[in-house]
Amino acid sequence: DIQMTQSPSTLSASIGDRVTITCRASQNIYSWLAWYQQKPGKAPKFLIYKASSLESGVPSRFSGSGSGTEFTLTISSLQPDDFATYYCQQYNSYSPITFGQGTRLEIK
Amino acid sequence: QVQLEESGGGLVKPGESLRLSCAASGFTFSEYYMTWIRQAPGKGLEWVSSISTAGTTIYYVDSLKGRFTNSRDNAKNSLYLQMNSLRADDTAVYYCARGRGMGTFDKWGQGTPVTVSS
Numbered sequence: 255d256i257q258m259t260q261s262p263s264t265l266s267a268s269i270g271d272r273v274t275i276t277c278r279a280s281q282n283i284y285s286w287l288a289w290y291q292q293k294p295g296k297a298p299k300f301l302i303y304k305a306s307s308l309e310s311g312v313p314s315r316f317s318g319s320g321s322g323t324e325f326t327l328t329i330s331s332l333q334p335d336d337f338a339t340y341y342c343q344q345y346n347s348y349s350p351i352t353f354g355q356g357t358r359l360e361i362k
Numbered sequence: 363q364v365q366l367e368e369s370g371g372g373l374v375k376p377g378e379s380l381r382l383s384c385a386a387s388g389f390t391f392s393e394y395y396m397t398w399i400r401q402a403p404g405k406g407l408e409w410v411s412s413i414s415t416a417g418t419t420i421y422y423v424d425s426l427k428g429r430f431t432n433s434r435d436n437a438k439n440s441l442y443l444q445m446n447s448l449r450a451d452d453t454a455v456y457y458c459a460r461g462r463g464m465g466t467f468d469k470w471g472q473g474t475p476v477t478v479s480s
Binding site: 292296298299300309343345348350351352353 | 408409421423424462463464466467468471
């Protein structure tokens with residue numbers, strides 16, 4: 255199985271900050287990486303696919319980059335609505351699809 | 363608009379069975395892969411199973427093969443997850459999600475909670 259490791263597990267930041275979350279894959283997944291945002295008690299929301307493609311309707315302050323085994327999600331200027339947990343997910347194959355353990359973004 | 367609504371969750375005893383349903387609306391259901399993903403309390407997301415548009419190809423996480431069965435009825439715009447021999451570690455919120463391309467999930471239901479406890 256492809257293991258996905260996110261860092262940090264928790265990130266404290268302030269409104270207006272630029273933040274970056276890292277996701278590492280245990281083997282090459284090319285650009286087959288997605289990012290999701292989840293708020294407490296809610297379903298995840300699809301943010302980014304193919305490592306850097308922004309889903310329609312997602313604010314442009316979100317961006318993704320990377321390929322191979324190392325990827326990042328960046329929020330250029332944190333807004334109050336951005337405090338949530340973020341998950342990366344690899345889809346290089348269905349054998350199996352795997353998620354990172356999540357990064358909780360909290361208000362400093 | 364796209365809507366996915368799960369149902370069928372609840373409290374069951376270890377060893378019992380449960381069948382989850384996901385009713386889809388607002389899109390052409392038969393044109394999309396569909397997936398079940400679960401989340402144990404306080405934990406991360408775990409992919410469970412994906413099913414192709416016609417239901418002819420089904421993928422499962424290895425740990426659940428043989429106990430869980432994913433199926434769909436395109437005439438009823440519905441997705442199902444039959445869960446047998448349930449165990450305490452199957453306790454989770456179960457989400458159905460619409461597939462985008464090969465392996466991403468662009469729309470999710472609100473989830474249905476399953477609790478396995480004696």
